[in-house]
Amino acid sequence: MAYRWGFVDHPWRELRQLQREMNTIFESVFERPLEAAPACNVYAGDTDLLVTCELPGVTLDDLDISVMGDTLTVKGERKPAEEVQREAYHRRERRMGAFSRSIQLPNRVDAENVEAQYEDGVLTVHLNKAADEKPRKITVKSA
Amino acid sequence: MSIVERNEAAPTRTDTELTRQVRQFVPDVDIYETDDSLVLLADIPGVKADQLTVRLEKNVLTIHGRVDPIDVGERNLIHAEYETGDYYRVFSLSDEIDQDRIDATLKNGVLTLRLPKAARAKARQIKVSTESS
Numbered sequence: 001m002a003y004r005w006g007f008v009d010h011p012w013r014e015l016r017q018l019q020r021e022m023n024t025i026f027e028s029v030f031e032r033p034l035e036a037a038p039a040c041n042v043y044a045g046d047t048d049l050l051v052t053c054e055l056p057g058v059t060l061d062d063l064d065i066s067v068m069g070d071t072l073t074v075k076g077e078r079k080p081a082e083e084v085q086r087e088a089y090h091r092r093e094r095r096m097g098a099f100s101r102s103i104q105l106p107n108r109v110d111a112e113n114v115e116a117q118y119e120d121g122v123l124t125v126h127l128n129k130a131a132d133e134k135p136r137k138i139t140v141k142s143a
Numbered sequence: 144m145s146i147v148e149r150n151e152a153a154p155t156r157t158d159t160e161l162t163r164q165v166r167q168f169v170p171d172v173d174i175y176e177t178d179d180s181l182v183l184l185a186d187i188p189g190v191k192a193d194q195l196t197v198r199l200e201k202n203v204l205t206i207h208g209r210v211d212p213i214d215v216g217e218r219n220l221i222h223a224e225y226e227t228g229d230y231y232r233v234f235s236l237s238d239e240i241d242q243d244r245i246d247a248t249l250k251n252g253v254l255t256l257r258l259p260k261a262a263r264a265k266a267r268q269i270k271v272s273t274e275s276s
Contacts, residue, residue, distance in 0.1 A: 121252015
């Protein structure tokens with residue numbers, strides 16, 4: 001089938017568009033300030049929730065965890081171990097500074113009974129679902 | 144430069160319980176210089192001290208940290224922003240580093256390597272004496 005290359009059908013149009021998009025993403029990565037918002041995973045059990053966050057290099061004094069309703073907030077600051085001049089860096093990839101993350105959980109939780117552990121740079125928060133959010137087993141009576 | 148990255152593939156490892164290959168990650172690293180040493184900081188959350196290998200062989204520095212997945216019991220993963228996996232990164236060191244005195248500490252998921260400069264690499268003040276004619 002004959003196919004004429006009109007302006008709209010240019011074979012490189014899509015590639016050029018892709019290139020433009022890649023440039024935008026690339027630029028935005030470099031402009032991003034070195035902030036340390038932690039990556040978090042959420043696990044759900046029948047009666048409880050587990051939230052784990054990768055948060056290396058934070059001292060407990062600089063970590064603030066709070067719970068309200070169905071929201072877990074992790075705030076803190078990642079401080080460098082010693083003062084270093086900018087020029088002294090050969091390579092700088094780690095994100096430092098203040099961070100704050102609010103995670104919306106799938107259930108409301110019992111804010112009175114939250115356990116949190118920080119070990120090897122991983123924060124683990126264990127939350128119990130609120131009493132009325134726990135599943136109830138319903139027995140079926142046979143007639 | 145005293146410390147240069149080497150692009151080497153990490154050794155593959157199979158998770159015996161799940162019989163699949165464990166993911167390998169390149170940890171974020173800061174390298175800075177002080178008067179008497181080079182300091183390397185690597186983010187390796189989830190690595191315990193007995194799972195970390197820092198090896199120096201023929202000027203090649205290898206950092207390999209193994210991470211075991213956490214036990215979540217019967218719970219389901221409903222939101223994932225990170226995967227757990229091993230950390231691996233390799234660097235070439237120059238003779239400017241005193242390789243016998245490298246110091247490594249692991250705290251809160253951050254590995255700190257102190258690489259002291261060899262004596263001759265430190266800047267020396269050279270005293271100039273004048274000769275009177």
